[in-house]
Amino acid sequence: KQEVTQIPAALSVPEGENLVLNCSFTDSAIYNLQWFRQDPGKGLTSLLLIQSSQREQTSGRLNASLDKSSGRSTLYIAASQPGDSATYLCAVNPLIGTASKLTFGTGTRLQVTL
Amino acid sequence: DVKVTQSSRYLVKRTGEKVFLECVQDMDHENMFWYRQDPGLGLRLIYFSYDVKMKEKGDIPEGYSVSREKKERFSLILESASTNQTSMYLCASSFTGNYGYTFGSGTRLTVV
Numbered sequence: 001k002q003e004v005t006q007i008p009a010a011l012s013v014p015e016g017e018n019l020v021l022n023c024s025f026t027d028s029a030i031y032n033l034q035w036f037r038q039d040p041g042k043g044l045t046s047l048l049l050i051q052s053s054q055r056e057q058t059s060g061r062l063n064a065s066l067d068k069s070s071g072r073s074t075l076y077i078a079a080s081q082p083g084d085s086a087t088y089l090c091a092v093n094p095l096i097g098t099a100s101k102l103t104f105g106t107g108t109r110l111q112v113t114l
Numbered sequence: 115d116v117k118v119t120q121s122s123r124y125l126v127k128r129t130g131e132k133v134f135l136e137c138v139q140d141m142d143h144e145n146m147f148w149y150r151q152d153p154g155l156g157l158r159l160i161y162f163s164y165d166v167k168m169k170e171k172g173d174i175p176e177g178y179s180v181s182r183e184k185k186e187r188f189s190l191i192l193e194s195a196s197t198n199q200t201s202m203y204l205c206a207s208s209f210t211g212n213y214g215y216t217f218g219s220g221t222r223l224t225v226v
Contacts, residue, residue, distance in 0.1 A: 044217040
């Protein structure tokens with residue numbers, strides 16, 4: 001059974017700092033890995049989708065990498081801002097099974113302070 | 115802009131009531147999902163559907179049922195609401211295969 005772990009569970013950084021969020025998974029048989037952002041009391045917003053054949057994806061200040069063989073992904077946030085404060089979730093999409101059921105990590109709660 | 119729309123942001127219901135949570139997507143996705151999210155427990159899959167009128171149980175289906183009569187609409191039904199069903203409910207949709215999920219904005223349900 002696929003297990004997805006995110007470390008750290010919570011992180012507080014001063015504004016302007018670059019930071020890395022980690023995601024690890026146990027089964028490398030995946031279509032893709034998706035990073036989401038969730039603000040308190042809101043739904044999930046998709047940030048980046050990395051296909052299993054890709055090594056990284058970039059969107060603005062965000063860069064996500066994927067090392068499928070080692071079961072790891074990282075989300076790099078450059079020049080962090082208070083508006084980046086949220087919970088970040090990673091999820092893997094398995095190759096096998098119906099309906100592409102994602103397995104989610106438990107999330108990293110990020111706080112960017114002034 | 116493509117989207118998944120959940121009909122209510124906040125809902126307060128009484129114990130024993132029948133509750134309907136509605137989700138509509140406009141992306142022609144074949145798959146739709148209902149999750150609940152609770153502090154410390156993460157996202158847990160309740161039910162999903164991979165086609166019209168098709169449904170499968172997720173990890174925590176007890177106390178819930180679903181309906182998918184049209185491709186764009188997936189309803190979650192609490193037959194007799196209980197206080198332990200107070201939670202954030204999230205709907206999502208996707209194509210099958212090498213695609214991502216799109217989530218709705220969530221419904222915060224409180225059962226009193």
